[in-house]
Amino acid sequence: xxxxxxxxxxxxxxxxxxxxxxxxxxxxxxxxxxxxxxxxxxxxxxxxxxxxxxxxxxxxxxxxxxxxxxxxxxxxxxxxxxxxxxxxxxxxxxxxxxxxxxxxxxxxxxxxxxxxxxxxxxxxxxxxxxxxxxxxxxxxxxxxxxxxxxxxxxxxxxxxxxxxxxxxxxxxxxxxxxxxxxxxxxxxxxxxxxxxxxxxxxxxxxxxxxxxxxxxx
Ligand code: B12
Numbered sequence: 001x002x003x004x005x006x007x008x009x010x011x012x013x014x015x016x017x018x019x020x021x022x023x024x025x026x027x028x029x030x031x032x033x034x035x036x037x038x039x040x041x042x043x044x045x046x047x048x049x050x051x052x053x054x055x056x057x058x059x060x061x062x063x064x065x066x067x068x069x070x071x072x073x074x075x076x077x078x079x080x081x082x083x084x085x086x087x088x089x090x091x092x093x094x095x096x097x098x099x100x101x102x103x104x105x106x107x108x109x110x111x112x113x114x115x116x117x118x119x120x121x122x123x124x125x126x127x128x129x130x131x132x133x134x135x136x137x138x139x140x141x142x143x144x145x146x147x148x149x150x151x152x153x154x155x156x157x158x159x160x161x162x163x164x165x166x167x168x169x170x171x172x173x174x175x176x177x178x179x180x181x182x183x184x185x186x187x188x189x190x191x192x193x194x195x196x197x198x199x200x201x202x203x204x205x206x207x208x209x210x211x212x213x214x215x216x217x
Pocket of ligand 1: 047051055061064065068103104105106107108109110112113148149150151152153154155156180181182183184185199200201202203204206
């Protein structure tokens with residue numbers, strides 16, 4: 001059981017079929033399917049393949065946007081359940097604050113990272129998109145998360161990841177939080193250059209990275 005359902009989930013994303021993605025997410029809940037598999041073997045495979053097809057020039061922006069809408073619709077249905085299934089009785093493994101940096105409105109990838117972290121048992125606080133450095137640092141001071149994840153999809157906004165780390169240092173907060181960076185133009189080289197604590201190019205490895213960083217604390 002499950003394989004065809006996972007296949008249907010993948011296809012619903014590739015086809016950009018929002019209604020079907022919602023229906024499948026709802027049936028996954030009714031049938032009590034393992035939600036981590038629903039994500040990894042179902043919906044996430046769809047969005048990852050879509051990304052590859054787009055990169056290869058086989059699919060274009062309208063298809064990608066439809067796929068993203070379908071993914072968002074499925075995530076909306078699954079996120080509350082992902083939260084309650086993993087954080088049993090508030091036993092969160094740690095807190096992660098996420099933000100897309102100032103000047104940048106791309107959030108599809110960050111939402112996937114958020115969903116996977118939630119599924120992995122982390123308490124995720126998503127600040128949204130186009131978040132100014134000051135605001136990010138203020139929230140770090142206030143909430144004291146274990147990890148801060150910064151997403152940037154534009155070469156011009158990557159700089160804000162660097163600025164955030166600099167302001168954290170400036171405010172004496174840098175040692176309190178592990179900072180990880182991601183987004184299509186970001187690389188491990190860039191992460192090293194700006195003294196981030198980690199980088200990952202996909203959501204599944206992002207969860208592994210967070211797990212490792214928190215265990216090292
Ligand atoms: C969809 C999209 C949009 C949508 C965004 C919708 C949304 N709500 O997110 C819209 C149409 C709004 C848009 C707008 C623009 N876009 Co745009 N966009 C894209 C596109 C096609 C896909 C991005 C995406 O969602 N990918 C799918 C997700 C799943 O992948 P991902 O984001 O990389 O995330 C994964 C990893 O990177 C990682 N990750 C992501 N974040 C984080 C964070 C952490 C902490 C970690 C650990 C990991 C991690 O995990 C994710 C899951 O696997 C890319 C092309 C591309 N190949 O990336 C261009 C792209 C990013 N956009 C681009 C541009 C230029 C723009 C615009 C300036 C266009 C314009 N002229 O108006 C505007 C800018 C708006 C702004 N101020 O931000 C360029 C950037 C060029 C550059 N190098 O700077 C790209 C590369 C397209 C191109 N080839 O020219 N865009």
